[in-house]
Amino acid sequence: MTTIQVLGTGCRKCVQLKENVETALKQSGVQADVQKVEDINEIVKFGIMSTPALAVDGEVKIVGKVASVDEVLNVINP
Template sequence: MTIVQVLGTGCKKCVSLKENVETALKEMGVEADVQKIEDINQIIHFGVMSTPALAVDGEVKIVGKVATPAEIKAVLSQGELG
């Protein structure tokens, strides 16, 4: 199963990104393990210095913005989703 990680410390933008991820997955009809990573040390481990950020299966795809559901779907459709 695909793991989608929303990286952010809990700010409003981070919450919005998580909601957009869930919307995109629902619209695609795809199930994924959506994780919210709020620990700053884990976020830094990803190499992210600006939040919110989105990672798919541990690979950072979007940094520093609240991606729209359409943008998220484009990112997710580039890889194989299980």
């Protein structure tokens, strides 16, 4: 199963990105384990300096913005 991680400390933008991910998953029918990573030490391990960010199976795909539902769909359905 695919693991999708929303990286961010819990700000409004991070919450919106998680909602967009969940909407994209519902629209696509893709099964995934969605995780919210809020621990700054864990976020730093991904090598990103700007949140929110989105990682799929441990690989950072989007950094520093709230990806739209369509952008998330493009990431999870390449």
